[in-house]
Amino acid sequence: MKVLTYHNIDYPPKEAKLKSLYVNPDKFRNQIKYLKKFKNTVLSNEIDKSKNAVLLTFDDGYRDFIKNAYPTLKKYQAKALIFVVAGLTDKYNLWDWKKLNVKKPLMDWEEIKFLVSEGFEIGSHTITHPFLTKIPEKTAKAEIEDSKKILEDKLGVEIKTFCYPYGDYNQKVKEMVIDAGYKMAFTTKHGTFEESKDMFEIKRVTVFGHWILPQFLWKVLL
Numbered sequence: 615m616k617v618l619t620y621h622n623i624d625y626p627p628k629e630a631k632l633k634s635l636y637v638n639p640d641k642f643r644n645q646i647k648y649l650k651k652f653k654n655t656v657l658s659n660e661i662d663k664s665k666n667a668v669l670l671t672f673d674d675g676y677r678d679f680i681k682n683a684y685p686t687l688k689k690y691q692a693k694a695l696i697f698v699v700a701g702l703t704d705k706y707n708l709w710d711w712k713k714l715n716v717k718k719p720l721m722d723w724e725e726i727k728f729l730v731s732e733g734f735e736i737g738s739h740t741i742t743h744p745f746l747t748k749i750p751e752k753t754a755k756a757e758i759e760d761s762k763k764i765l766e767d768k769l770g771v772e773i774k775t776f777c778y779p780y781g782d783y784n785q786k787v788k789e790m791v792i793d794a795g796y797k798m799a800f801t802t803k804h805g806t807f808e809e810s811k812d813m814f815e816i817k818r819v820t821v822f823g824h825w826i827l828p829q830f831l832w833k834v835l836l
């Protein structure tokens with residue numbers, strides 16, 4: 615199984631840096647269409663070890679998901695796992711807007727609740743998106759534990775998955791994630807699910823906006 619990582623599904627604003635993290639909505643539609651119609655890929659929101667299964671993950675919970683990704687996923691009856699920054703709903707990417715030179719709006723609770731009601735899975739991406747190995751242990755523990763509680767209180771569902779901001783973790787951080795009661799955690803390391811060390815170091819494939827369709831299919835299906 616491959617786990618794909620998306621960030622923004624949108625056209626990047628002119629001034630934005632790291633434009634490759636934006637996949638334009640037409641490209642995204644074609645990617646999903648190909649996977650579903652021609653490759654018969656299973657697009658569920660959980661781990662499925664069959665060879666043609668793909669798990670779509672979306673980091674940070676950007677509002678463009680609702681406008682540009684949701685309609686396509688709905689059309690092709692695909693589900694996804696979305697990692698939300700629990701303390702920044704309805705705000706923007708406070709953690710990297712200066713570096714990226716763009717303020718990207720994040721979904722509010724109503725939008726996230728709607729996605730839950732539509733069968734999407736929500737995971738935790740901490741409260742404020744810090745580098746977890748670079749802050750005091752106590753703070754890291756709160757980011758990991760309290761984000762789960764906030765999301766569960768607001769959404770009324772169990773939050774089973776966690777995603778390390780910036781892919782930053784070490785053994786201690788990983789143990790905190792396990793102790794908090796999560797069932798699995800996702801990294802930014804490249805690889806297939808089967809190549810992952812364990813359920814708390816799941817490897818993924820980041821989808822870049824400059825990929826053309828054959829490139830996408832090659833990276834995702836091989």
Ligand SMILES: [Zn+2]
Nearest residue numbers: 673674779780
């Ligand atoms: Zn992130």
